[in-house]
Amino acid sequence: MNHERQAIIAQITALIPRYVLACYPTPLLLARRLTAALGSPTIWFKRDDLISFGLGGNKVRGLEVLLADALAQKASRLVTGAGVQSNHVRATAAVAAHAGLACTAVYWGKPPAHIDGNYRVTKMLGSDIFFTQDNDRESVDSHILQVADTLRQQGENPYSIPRGGASALGALGHILAVFELYQQCVSVNLQPDAIVFAVGSGGTYAGWLCGTKLLNLPWRLECYSVSREPEQVSIQVARLATEAAQLLQLDWQFSAADAPVHGGFIGAGYGIPSTEAAAAIRLVGRNEGLLLDPTYTGKAMAGLLDDLANEQFSEYQNIVFLHTGGEPAFFAGNGDWLNN
Numbered sequence: 238m239n240h241e242r243q244a245i246i247a248q249i250t251a252l253i254p255r256y257v258l259a260c261y262p263t264p265l266l267l268a269r270r271l272t273a274a275l276g277s278p279t280i281w282f283k284r285d286d287l288i289s290f291g292l293g294g295n296k297v298r299g300l301e302v303l304l305a306d307a308l309a310q311k312a313s314r315l316v317t318g319a320g321v322q323s324n325h326v327r328a329t330a331a332v333a334a335h336a337g338l339a340c341t342a343v344y345w346g347k348p349p350a351h352i353d354g355n356y357r358v359t360k361m362l363g364s365d366i367f368f369t370q371d372n373d374r375e376s377v378d379s380h381i382l383q384v385a386d387t388l389r390q391q392g393e394n395p396y397s398i399p400r401g402g403a404s405a406l407g408a409l410g411h412i413l414a415v416f417e418l419y420q421q422c423v424s425v426n427l428q429p430d431a432i433v434f435a436v437g438s439g440g441t442y443a444g445w446l447c448g449t450k451l452l453n454l455p456w457r458l459e460c461y462s463v464s465r466e467p468e469q470v471s472i473q474v475a476r477l478a479t480e481a482a483q484l485l486q487l488d489w490q491f492s493a494a495d496a497p498v499h500g501g502f503i504g505a506g507y508g509i510p511s512t513e514a515a516a517a518i519r520l521v522g523r524n525e526g527l528l529l530d531p532t533y534t535g536k537a538m539a540g541l542l543d544d545l546a547n548e549q550f551s552e553y554q555n556i557v558f559l560h561t562g563g564e565p566a567f568f569a570g571n572g573d574w575l576n577n
């Protein structure tokens with residue numbers, strides 16, 4: 238089995254052109270004190286927050302593939318968007334700067350009163366900034382296309398990346414993350430029963446679905462939505478996974494049922510810290526000296542803790558929590574939420 242998997246890894250990796258920006262693998266860390274505190278399955282952290290480029294996080298993995306494509310198309314600029322505290326936009330700005338490309342960040346709404354967290358970093362990196370003046374998050378989608386059109390008329394060659402980085406091409410970068418974790422597990426003789434992570438726009442989950450299927454791995458993917466209703470996320474993830482498989486010449490059709498998503502931990506809304514996430518962040522911080530973020534990983538951890546407490550995962554012996562990054566958002570705003 239191992240030989241077959243190694244052959245698939247070699248074959249698929251060769252099909253995914255990327256511009257490598259960071260040092261891999263990211264660490265796989267045993268959370269000894271957290272596990273003892275919970276008296277639960279053994280918990281491990283896959284430290285993608287430590288990706289050694291642009292303040293890290295999962296978005297860099299997708300962007301390495303997108304940048305290779307942008308450079309092959311001789312792009313002059315990257316255009317993408319999301320909310321002002323977006324990790325994806327911050328990472329894109331860093332990637333553009335590194336590759337000598339211009340960058341335009343399209344944000345929904347109006348300029349915020351405070352320039353902090355990811356927004357401060359993105360501005361420092363020199364991105365051109367555009368606000369849609371519309372609080373609907375979807376307003377970003379049409380404006381990315383409009384901004385790119387205008388640039389094209391001005392003689393530029395813009396490369397558009399969908400909101401939040403959710404593209405099939407980007408998902409290929411996360412397939413490589415599955416390969417990476419699998420290799421690490423082999424080397425420490427670990428057989429995780431489940432991989433747990435936060436889902437936003439779905440590109441990460443799409444890649445993990447494809448990668449897990451490619452290697453026929455026995456682990457479950459337990460994903461917690463931090464923005465949309467689970468049903469909506471499942472549809473989007475299935476679409477992205479199907480498209481990503483097509484890019485690898487695989488005739489796979491994923492349905493929403495293949496991409497189950499846990500709901501119930503979004504709190505008051507995307508990007509709004511929840512009491513449960515604050516408690517999860519404190520627990521992990523005080524037991525492991527490890528920082529989770531209030532928008533993504535804190536909410537996914539709150540979901541995991543709740544499901545562990547309710548014995549939803551009692552059949553699991555080893556759980557890997559994918560730390561997808563996002564720490565800059567911890568430093569946005571006044572932090573009042575943390576002590577509530």
Ligand SMILES: *Cc1c(COP(=O)(O)O)cnc(C)c1O
Pocket residue numbers: 294295296324325401403435436437438439440441442530533534561562563564
């Ligand atoms: C974007 C993001 C996610 C979710 O990834 P998607 O591919 O959008 O689902 C999780 N954690 C962090 C820190 C992120 O920035």
